[in-house]
Amino acid sequence: MAVPDSGVRLDPGSFRDPGSRVFHRRGEVLRGLDERSARDWRALAVSDFFRDLLAAGKVCGTEELIPTPVDAPWAAVLRHERIPFVTHPYEWSYGMLRDAALLHLEILAAALAAGFTTKDGSAYNLQWRGVAPVFIDVGSFEPVRDGEPWAGYRQFCQTLLYPLLLQAHLGLDFQPWLRARIDGIEPEQMRRLFGGARRLRAGVLTHVHLHGAMQSRNAGASTSEVRAQLRAAGYSRELALATVRGLTRLVRRLDHRPGESHWADYQRTCAYSVPDRQAKEGFVDRAVAATGPGLVLDLGANDGRYARIAARHADYVVAVEQDPAIVDALYRALRDEGERRILPLLLDLADPSPGGGWRGAERAAFADRARADVVLALALVHHLAIGRNVPLAAVLDQLVELGTAGGTLVAEFVHPEDPMARRLLANKPDGLFPDYRLETFETLLAARGRVVRRLELPSGTRTLYQVVIGG
């Protein structure tokens, strides 16, 4: 649709509901509503349940622009609170996906009780403010029509419930499944995975097998036909609420704890001496403080020690880690601490999230979302350069690209003779990395920014750099 304001950019991830579309203008996140959606919004805006959800921060902050901007081709325009860093469900840990699912169900139950429902049930309806999930799709609310089941149930199963079942019952990481398919996992795929005695696991017989069977048996019936039949047979709002309660009980039961990983012991086994750790903490603290508030990307965040230090000075810290178990442990710890400015994110820097969905733009790639004021690359470079064979210059190019010109890069170089580097080198043929040397690293760094501070840790095998990017 042509929008006659040059400063307007339609959000490439918001087109599936033509009556409610998100766009960006001068740094603001706005939502245009057609006549029908505007009527639904105005009914929603005066409802108590919605006000309570907004006050509790469970739905993203939303207000209507009054009067409606004359240059907008919409019946109403809403302004949303900005989500500090947009993420996709395949970048969440198990606990995050489960809490997001529970919030979606909580919101749906509150809506149903107040005479509303949500048009869909997708994991993409949710985002994060630190470790607090938030429902962002305000355009999804509409008055409920009595006698109709939830239109979002299938989507809820495919993008939230099935991934949880995969992980909780089979121990399979769900993220690759969601990353590969924007619409999630089909019931038919799930049925193949849950044969034999696995049918008896919680939620499988009904939400997987029965669901799949019903889909194939009713493939020829239109949804409007089936809706009319269900209404005539006496389907009620109480039944819809009972289904939501049942789903909530099921998701609560699926409290899976990922197994131990070797990264879980990393802080203990990576042999930092107390003086090394203190020096490193002080260095990071000073570097982030000097840059001032803004967005910090902590790459290879592990247990979040340095993310927490960065959060003392930053507006928001995205703690990126590649191990699902570590991200989950960090998420649970931050949630218990009530920390609101650190977002744990599951991502392998050697294989970051690509663009997904329609034209590869519906879900933005990590590289298109990440522009940080401070990039922390602590005990990371050697994992990429030696562990993943990425040329040292390419590693530094990536680190610099994730930051902003004039922003800060804090990088740690682990010398080839450090025990951790030696352990990684021992797995590779001798002489494979002749360029993995301190002098090379410093030359490459100087070509990409201005080193303003340098500190060799007391152990003598690790050096820290504070660099002004492009400076």
Next chain:
Amino acid sequence: MTHLAYLDAGSGSLIVQALVGGVAGAAVAAKLYWRRLVARFRRQPTDQG
């Protein structure tokens, strides 16, 4: 009010929600299937005629 959501809810996905809704839900599903069955028998003579 007739209205189709922007999202295809899936016919089977709508019916299964009655089936997972306990005894009351199963009764709704049973009624739906009974009515479908009756409708089929009622329709047949006219179809043939």
